[in-house]
Amino acid sequence: MENRKVVLRSKNLKLGYRKNGAKIVVAEDLDLELYAGKLTCLLGPNGVGKSTLVKTIMGQLPKLSGDILLHEKSIEKISNVELSKKVAVVLTDKVSLGNVTVYQMIALGRIPHTSWHGSMSKLDHQKVENAIQITKINYLRNSVLSELSDGQLQKVMIARALAQDGELLILDEPTAHLDMINRFEVMHLLRRIAKEEHKAILVVTHDLDIAIDTADEFWIMQCGQPMVCGTPEDLIISGRINLLLPDEKLQFDLFSGKVQDASPFKYPAIFGNETLARWLKSIIRKNAQSFSELDIEISIENAPFLLTVKDGDKLEHFYSFQQFIADFTIR
Numbered sequence: 001m002e003n004r005k006v007v008l009r010s011k012n013l014k015l016g017y018r019k020n021g022a023k024i025v026v027a028e029d030l031d032l033e034l035y036a037g038k039l040t041c042l043l044g045p046n047g048v049g050k051s052t053l054v055k056t057i058m059g060q061l062p063k064l065s066g067d068i069l070l071h072e073k074s075i076e077k078i079s080n081v082e083l084s085k086k087v088a089v090v091l092t093d094k095v096s097l098g099n100v101t102v103y104q105m106i107a108l109g110r111i112p113h114t115s116w117h118g119s120m121s122k123l124d125h126q127k128v129e130n131a132i133q134i135t136k137i138n139y140l141r142n143s144v145l146s147e148l149s150d151g152q153l154q155k156v157m158i159a160r161a162l163a164q165d166g167e168l169l170i171l172d173e174p175t176a177h178l179d180m181i182n183r184f185e186v187m188h189l190l191r192r193i194a195k196e197e198h199k200a201i202l203v204v205t206h207d208l209d210i211a212i213d214t215a216d217e218f219w220i221m222q223c224g225q226p227m228v229c230g231t232p233e234d235l236i237i238s239g240r241i242n243l244l245l246p247d248e249k250l251q252f253d254l255f256s257g258k259v260q261d262a263s264p265f266k267y268p269a270i271f272g273n274e275t276l277a278r279w280l281k282s283i284i285r286k287n288a289q290s291f292s293e294l295d296i297e298i299s300i301e302n303a304p305f306l307l308t309v310k311d312g313d314k315l316e317h318f319y320s321f322q323q324f325i326a327d328f329t330i331r
């Protein structure tokens with residue numbers, strides 16, 4: 001049986017803002033748990049309250065009511081210095097310390113641990129080295145921040161959070177502005193850190209595909225509705241993943257694992273293996289006007305590519321999807 005060690009827990013948490021003496025509630029009744037060794041992704045539409053939740057957990061924003069417990073101790077009873085030893089945060093804000101080197105930036109993660117005059121001990125340097133090794137950025141150690149790409153900078157910020165050596169890492173949209181490969185790398189790095197370093201990690205993200213591939217747990221936040229938590233696979237199989245898609249025109253497709261247009265559509269009869277049929281459906285769907293209500297049969301094979309359209313007695317052959325769409329649709 002897996003041992004789930006709770007690092008952070010919220011009890012009946014209500015969060016929001018205070019404006020002119022009035023409380024503006026963003027979310028309530030939140031009973032959440034973050035576990036050591038688990039990567040949790042917080043998902044939800046723009047404006048639903050994800051950053052508000054993160055700021056509240058970090059102690060940056062006062063809760064409206066309820067409790068947030070770090071190792072069963074209310075965060076209000078934990079001093080800022082202690083909190084910064086236990087919780088490391090990576091925000092999306094651009095850092096403007098252009099002349100600072102990567103090593104110096106990562107070393108800043110040690111501030112909560114260093115003595116009052118700020119000198120680094122042997123252990124502090126070891127923690128920085130360890131963070132550099134885990135994030136595989138040794139080749140960047142002497143570069144200045146202004147020379148880094150967004151993806152490199154993101155890894156440096158994760159290394160800084162690691163050097164801080166808290167048990168909980170919180171990252172607000174760490175993959176925003178990154179290309180596909182860097183998004184993938186950063187999320188897989190976070191998963192590796194959760195497993196190998198036994199950290200509890202909370203990531204706010206809009207990257208559903210990669211979150212499904214990497215997260216142990218999803219928190220789905222919806223406007224005015226209770227938070228839904230569970231493993232991504234359970235949420236997918238039960239259909240609750242669709243809570244992320246309140247627009248009825250969109251639906252999560254169980255087979256492809258992608259968000260798709262949910263409006264009814266009648267495909268022609270298709271013959272061919274499942275993978276080829278999937279991509280044939282994709283191109284037919286994109287060119288829906290040309291295919292709706294056509295009483296045709298399409299067979300498809302690959303290597304070499306051959307697409308055959310049977311329309312009554314007539315057979316037509318195509319040798320690429322491009323040719324199929326160009327020649328078939330203009331009839």
Ligand SMILES: Nc1ncnc2c1ncn2[C@@H]1O[C@H](COP(=O)(O)OP(=O)(O)OP(=O)(O)O)[C@@H](O)[C@H]1O
Pocket residue numbers: 017019024026044045046047048049050051052053
């Ligand atoms: N300082 C503030 N005072 C009052 N309301 C605020 C304040 N900051 C945010 N809000 C409101 O709180 C709600 C939640 O905002 P929040 O930034 O937490 O959403 P989010 O889910 O992180 O959105 P996004 O995905 O766009 O980053 C929004 O309606 C927003 O307008």
